[in-house]
Amino acid sequence: MRIVFLGTGAGMPSRRRNVSAIALDLTEENEGIWLFDCGEGTQHQLLKSPLKMGKINRLFITHLHGDHIYGIPGLLTSRGYQGGESPLVVYGPPGIKSYISAVLNISDARLPYDCEIVEIGEEGALFAEGEYKVSVHKLEHRIDSYGFRIEEKDRIGSLDADKLRKLGVPPGPLYGCLKKGQSVRLDDGTVINGQDFIGPGQRGRTIAILGDTRYCAAAKKLAARADLLVHEATFSGELEDLAHKYYHATSRQAAEIARDSGVRTLVLTHISQRYQDDAEQLEAEAREIFRRTYLAEDLWSIEIPRLSHSGEEV
Numbered sequence: 001m002r003i004v005f006l007g008t009g010a011g012m013p014s015r016r017r018n019v020s021a022i023a024l025d026l027t028e029e030n031e032g033i034w035l036f037d038c039g040e041g042t043q044h045q046l047l048k049s050p051l052k053m054g055k056i057n058r059l060f061i062t063h064l065h066g067d068h069i070y071g072i073p074g075l076l077t078s079r080g081y082q083g084g085e086s087p088l089v090v091y092g093p094p095g096i097k098s099y100i101s102a103v104l105n106i107s108d109a110r111l112p113y114d115c116e117i118v119e120i121g122e123e124g125a126l127f128a129e130g131e132y133k134v135s136v137h138k139l140e141h142r143i144d145s146y147g148f149r150i151e152e153k154d155r156i157g158s159l160d161a162d163k164l165r166k167l168g169v170p171p172g173p174l175y176g177c178l179k180k181g182q183s184v185r186l187d188d189g190t191v192i193n194g195q196d197f198i199g200p201g202q203r204g205r206t207i208a209i210l211g212d213t214r215y216c217a218a219a220k221k222l223a224a225r226a227d228l229l230v231h232e233a234t235f236s237g238e239l240e241d242l243a244h245k246y247y248h249a250t251s252r253q254a255a256e257i258a259r260d261s262g263v264r265t266l267v268l269t270h271i272s273q274r275y276q277d278d279a280e281q282l283e284a285e286a287r288e289i290f291r292r293t294y295l296a297e298d299l300w301s302i303e304i305p306r307l308s309h310s311g312e313e314v
Contacts, residue, residue: 001026001028003023006018006046007039008270008296010248010270010272011273013040016279017273020067021036023049024209025301032086036059037062038059038069038075052082054083054084056079058089063145064093064143072099076104077111090116091120092118093143120146123136123138124137133153134150135149140218140247141247150206155202155306156181157199158198159199160198161175164178169186169192179198202306205306205307206225206228207226207304208226208230210223210231213247214248220257224262226264229263229266231249231266233271233282234246234271234272236282237250252289255288255289255290264292267293267294267302268296271295283295
């Protein structure tokens, strides 16, 4: 599980940062690539990255401001040109369907794959499939803006086959019962408990990716105990009043959300171009509040490790 930042700027592209787009790479988990927002130029950023456009199978749109959606038509058509034939699902606020349909119809674009568009209705559970559950909550922005919480199921530990063989337990159906933690009776009448032969389990990973927002309670709800929180930091701390006026957050406020929500790691993104040459100050002031803070850069990636239930990396 890996996050790749394709665009980390705010409002419009700058020399250092393209506009918003974040990829969650789940190819090792056989879940493809999930893209969050798709600002203008995202397909160019993908070409600079190791990610394959045809592997993108879910697109999540936080809100309908241009710096988060103007790259969608090009991405959808290029995905087809590059051999993407598998279905794609787009999730976004009401209006995303009419936007995509209008652009594709006017330009006479024909996608060689099924593209389902799901407009977000009620807050809460968005879907649960396979090993993952995704929920959504509305944030505080000038238009409807959402944050997404991705939760992975816990994994049970591995069965100690060597220990079982030493007890004379042959491989077969009994192993399946023991793997489930059940007790089984052997041919000699001995009863063994599967729990005694299962190693430490792994806690499922949780990621929160937020759209544009002011400091708000919904952000804390989405971020609660997350392994990784991706939060906007459009302004530095001394511009808190300006951030509030324009429905954005400061780096300090993002750090406060991370601290108060029990987050493991915070990554700052959506950086105003006013910090073109000194964006590191945002990271520095956030670290005064929350030490495990990092400033995202275009094409930068971060791995999300698996943890045991005790919190140790595995």
